[in-house]
Amino acid sequence: MSTRSEEEAKKTPYELYIAPRPFSFELDSEMLVLLRKDCDPPLIVEKFAAEISGKKQDDVDTIAKKVFGKYGEDWMRRTLKLGEEYPDRTYEILKEAVDKTGEMKFPLVLQRFIEIAYLGTQQFRILPIVENWAKRLVYRVKDCYIYKLEVEKCGQEVAGSLPCRYACLAACKTALDGLGLDAAVEMEATMVKDGACQFALNRI
Amino acid sequence: MVDKSKIKVPKATPQDLTRLPIKMPKITIDHNKCTVPFWCKKCLQACPQLVFQCYCKHLEKLRESDPRQPGIYEVIAVRRDKCHVCNKCVEMCPENAITITLEEA
Amino acid sequence: MCHYCEMWGDGTIWYLNPRNYARHMYTLPKEAKPGATKAVGEADPAGYINLERAMVDALERGPEEYEKAMKFARDMVDMTQGSVGGWMGQVVPLRDAERMAEISNPLGLIACICRKAMLGIEERCPENMTCMGLGVGMLKWERWPERYKGGVHWLTIEETKQWLRDLDTKGFVHSLMMFGPRFIGGICNCDYPACDALTMRLDHGFNMLKGHHVAMVDYDLCNGCGICVQRCQFGALKMNVTLDKANIDQMRCFGCGLCETACPRKAISLKERIKIPSLQEVW
Ligand code: SF4
Ligand code: SF4
Ligand code: SF4
Ligand code: SF4
DSSP states (O other): OOOOOHHHHHHSOOOOOBOSSOOOOSOOHHHHHHHHHHSOHHHHHHHHHHHHTTOOHHHHHHHHHHHHHHHHHHHHHHHHHHHHHSOOHHHHHHHHHHHHHSOBIIIIIHHHHHHHHHHHHSSOSOOOEEEESSSEEEEEEOSOHHHHHHHHHHHHHHHHTOTTHHHHHHHHHHHHHHHTOOOEEEEEEOHHHHSSEEEEEEOO | OOOGGGOOOOOOOOSOGGGOSOOOOEEEEOTTTOOOHHHHOHHHHHOTTOOEEEEESSOOTTBOOOTTSTTSEEEEEOOGGGOOOOOHHHHHOTTOOEEEEOOOO | OOHHHHHHOTTSOGGGOGGGGOOOSOOOOSSOOTTOOOOOOOOOTTTHHHHHHHHHHHHHHOHHHHHHHHHHHHHHHHHHTTTTTOOOEEEOOHHHHHHHHHSOOOEEEEOOHHHHHHHOOOOOSGGGOOEEEESGGGGGGGGOTTTTTTOOEEEOHHHHHHHHHHHHHHTOEEEEEEOSTTOEEEEEEEOTTTOHHHHHHHHHOOSOBOOSEEEEEOTTTOOOOOTGGGGOSSSOEEEETTTTEEEEOTTTOOOOOHHHHHOTTOOEEEEEGGGSTTTTTOO
């Protein structure tokens, strides 16, 4: 390791870092509004409630897979598109880091889009990340807005079977495909049993 | 959540509490004379006991502070308990900003 | 098990548990105004000096005042979980530091804040940077360019390990630092007394924990060359002149492993602290 001495450092022009523009490191609020407009949870839960009304309990799961699976895909596609269109400074730096090291696309780029997806549609301000390292990305959804609406619109019984999990699972899958990453999606905890849903994207 | 009752901290206090209060020299730095300490930093590096610390008084978001501008940084004598009055800092200071006094018992 | 392991280890050594490195990237503002940037409650990077100054000043005023200042500092750490000048940290040997690099990201090389404050050293180029910032907060370093003088330089996991080994060869102690609740945010490489965290621990018994290991010398292998003796920053290792062997005071040993990596005859090994009855509770 070569070291630059104090004296040399003083001889060369002393460059001070000054940000070229007032950066924003947080998500663009306009983007979040657009995302919520297109993928608002009440719309999809109402659609689902209408589809299952009068249907047998056995059919509910098939309908959920169809309706929420489709929603999850659309929701994440829209997120991927909007997320690219509205970069923030955090994302710019992240892209620099990914370019330089060739690592970190999993989990960090993935994490960014998953955070946008949830922050843009849910009612919480932070998506708790449980693990984010080279082999695993794990996040937790507490106080889920979709689940709350399900309980209201479809009743406790239907909500208890967590039809909405197809949306989250499909969204994870779509995000992986969209970013060209390979990982297994797994549900490690559920709202009904554990009080929060926990999703893991595993590369192990 | 974190269980605060579980937080234990190392109980050792190497300073012999019965010998307190310990007598320390008074070190004063004239900030009117020492205006650009992070650019000069002679006392920081001359003191064998690392008594001095230098910090940025005017932290700004999104920009680095200029150490060549007067008044941005300040040097203070933090670890006074370790000073053995070798007077190296006083000799080194180009601005004669440091004075060290030992009170007589 | 140290008390951090009890709280956050989930059955393993806490700093080898990936959950203690994870953090969210974004926080929505309380009410979303278009185009508004959030004011961040970032810790003043120079704030830690004040705690130390208060403690030294209290030394002059007597034991009660000193205890009071100490209690204030500790309450501060409990309250903020290390996010305000708290130095919740632990010494780690090289091998554990390398494992830490595997389970956290991004890995960003930054300049040392302690040496900047204590010695006025500016590590403006990556060749002499000695601090490693972990976690997504590093992506936002431009909020405080004064703290991150010289910027952040991204490393791969392998580069990080090599960099850690280089610093180990130079003789720096590795330690980890917490920045906020259950969040390990950095690997420091430093020495006494330039490192404020080590200095506060050694001079005031304040908060930095000893590592999970203790070094031991095998007298059959040691030939008394004395190479290891220069490496100990904690005053635990000296020459036993009578026997002509290296001698370690295990009550003082912090388990940094620097002597182990330096010994050409592999005479020093690290033993697990919890397996030694008299040292189990010595953190
Ligand atoms: S007199 Fe010596 S020990 Fe005291 S502050 Fe000056 S240089 Fe340091
Ligand atoms: S040597 Fe004197 S002028 Fe220079 S930083 Fe120290 S007190 Fe200031
Ligand atoms: S470096 Fe190894 S052989 Fe040399 S004195 Fe130390 S323990 Fe003994
Ligand atoms: S004896 Fe060895 S392991 Fe223990 S503190 Fe000293 S250098 Fe570190």
